[in-house]
Amino acid sequence: MRRHAARIVVLLAGIVGLLLVGTGIVYLTVACENLPGILGPTPGDTSPRIGLGVAGVVLGVAVLAAVFIAARRRPPNTPLQA
Helix, strand or coil, rough: CCCHHHHHHHHHHHHHHHHHHHHHHHHCCCCHCCHHHHHHCCCCCCCCCHHHHHHHHHHHHHHHHHHHHHHHHCCCCCCCCC
16 A cells, blocks of 8 residues: 555656746747736736746756656665675
8 A cells, every 4th residue: 555655745746847848948938928917927928937947947847857866766675686
């Protein structure tokens, strides 16, 4: 059961990482006035939100790296092979 819960946490963290990267890319490429309502559009502002975009991509990549490391880690109760 413990291993199953760990896989679910890793899967959810991976989804969060992908969402962060995707949101960061949207912030880097779409003008503020064209952003969807949930992302906070600013009428009349045609520049992308560079700071938020970079932060989203960096955090997303960091989360995905942590997920990769966690997924490849050996479970603590597995005996070592000689």
